[in-house]
Amino acid sequence: MTDKIQIEVAYAAPQLQKILKLAVPRGTSVFESAFNSGIDKVFPEIDFSVVDMGIFGKTVKKPQEQLVQEGERIEIYRPLLIDPKQARLNRAAKKI
DSSP states (O other): OOSEEEEEEEEEOSSOEEEEEEEEETTOBHHHHHHHTTHHHHOTTOOTTTOEEEETTEEOSOTTTSBOOTTOEEEEEOOOSSOHHHHHHHHHHHHO
16 A cells, blocks of 8 residues: 555636646645645636635535545635626526
């Protein structure tokens, strides 16, 4: 058994998406994995102190505490520009 596991870190901006594959030591948190991936060199707008993170589409509530597992894809989410409820109301208003 090796002390490293293979994971992916993903981020998607409107014009560019990137998935980085990397090996991290067992016992690494979701936050540490994302922070140490170097993805912020490609996307300097990422602010790790405030971004939400998830694994395979499910939000991680405590990324600094949750440990990443072999084969997982950590996703870094962009902040919403508009509340989804408000967006639906706006679309409905346009149809009238």
